[in-house]
Amino acid sequence: MAGKFSPIIIGSERSEAGIPAAMEILRAGGSALDAVERGLRYCEDNLQDHYIGTSGLPNARGIVELDASIMIGSSRAFGAVAAVKNYPNPISIARKVLEELPQHSLLVGEGAEAFAEFLGFEKAELLTPESRELWLKQLKTIPQESIEGENTKATSGDERYRLASLELVKRMAPHEGPWGTINIIALDQHGELVCGVSTSGYPYKHPGRVGDSAVAGAGNYSDIRYGAAACTGRGELALRAGTARTVVENIRAGQDPETACANALLEARALPDDFRAELRCLSLTPDGRHGGAAGMEGSTYTLMNEHSTAPEFHPRRAL
Ligand code: GLY
Numbered sequence: 251m252a253g254k255f256s257p258i259i260i261g262s263e264r265s266e267a268g269i270p271a272a273m274e275i276l277r278a279g280g281s282a283l284d285a286v287e288r289g290l291r292y293c294e295d296n297l298q299d300h301y302i303g304t305s306g307l308p309n310a311r312g313i314v315e316l317d318a319s320i321m322i323g324s325s326r327a328f329g330a331v332a333a334v335k336n337y338p339n340p341i342s343i344a345r346k347v348l349e350e351l352p353q354h355s356l357l358v359g360e361g362a363e364a365f366a367e368f369l370g371f372e373k374a375e376l377l378t379p380e381s382r383e384l385w386l387k388q389l390k391t392i393p394q395e396s397i398e399g400e401n402t403k404a405t406s407g408d409e410r411y412r413l414a415s416l417e418l419v420k421r422m423a424p425h426e427g428p429w430g431t432i433n434i435i436a437l438d439q440h441g442e443l444v445c446g447v448s449t450s451g452y453p454y455k456h457p458g459r460v461g462d463s464a465v466a467g468a469g470n471y472s473d474i475r476y477g478a479a480a481c482t483g484r485g486e487l488a489l490r491a492g493t494a495r496t497v498v499e500n501i502r503a504g505q506d507p508e509t510a511c512a513n514a515l516l517e518a519r520a521l522p523d524d525f526r527a528e529l530r531c532l533s534l535t536p537d538g539r540h541g542g543a544a545g546m547e548g549s550t551y552t553l554m555n556e557h558s559t560a561p562e563f564h565p566r567r568a569l
Contacts (some may be wrong), residue, residue: 301430
């Protein structure tokens with residue numbers, strides 16, 4: 251390894267689908283930016299995973315909307331997209347926002363899709379038969395008169411869409427974790443620290459809902475001076491509490507990464523929230539220390555370093 255730093259990569263639950271491929275890049279001396287993008291692309295393309303990329307669970311109308319972001323620790327440059335339809339790899343579009351639109355940080359909806367089209371990204375159907383089946387199963391459990399969706403035969407209008415989505419969001423709120431958002435944070439041999447997040451968001455969310463994953467400081471933050479942090483779970487809490495940035499601020503104040511995560515979660519947990527569901531976070535510092543926290547016992551995060559032969563699973567501190 252030619253560089254001064256020992257490469258290391260960590261990720262949230264189910265990031266193990268992409269972490270080995272990302273680690274290959276770091277081992278070959280590649281950049282943390284390439285590693286994070288590659289790792290998350292593998293996760294986005296994993297059809298077994300219904301919380302990210304292709305086969306992600308749809309919004310209340312049965313349409314998959316994806317959010318993703320990537321942040322570079324040395325410059326705090328940030329690229330993100332949100333509520334993107336029909337493009338299977340939002341993390342790559344987010345990276346292009348960072349690299350090719352430095353005057354902006356976040357593109358949403360049609361604008362993000364127009365940018366992806368302009369750059370030649372391939373479109374795809376994101377709702378797989380299996381994820382559609384899961385959505386329809388959920389719809390059957392709410393009163394028939396409030397069901398509507400572009401993928402159903404129902405014909406009434408926007409008011410019914412709105413009612414159906416609100417009903418679903420309300421009912422899905424106490425969703426038991428772990429949530430499907432995926433975080434990957436990598437430190438490369440040059441000491442660059444990059445944090446990426448990708449998600450299909452809150453299952454059966456209100457159309458247009460954007461969570462923490464696309465917002466710097468909420469679900470994703472990287473500052474080379476102190477550390478990087480990312481969140482999974484109830485994004486509205488992370489948005490309100492600025493959780494990823496809080497973790498980094500806690501590290502700046504001298505806390506180890508695990509304690510920094512636990513204290514940030516406690517702060518978010520203190521907020522009033524009728525739709526409470528679990529929030530988790532994890533963190534990696536520029537000197538390779540790492541940690542995570544969650545609301546549930548038995549939660550883990552994934553790690554690989556230059557000595558790993560396979561992803562290792564580390565416990566998160568349970569609050
Ligand atoms: N943390 C992902 C979301 O709330 O969308």
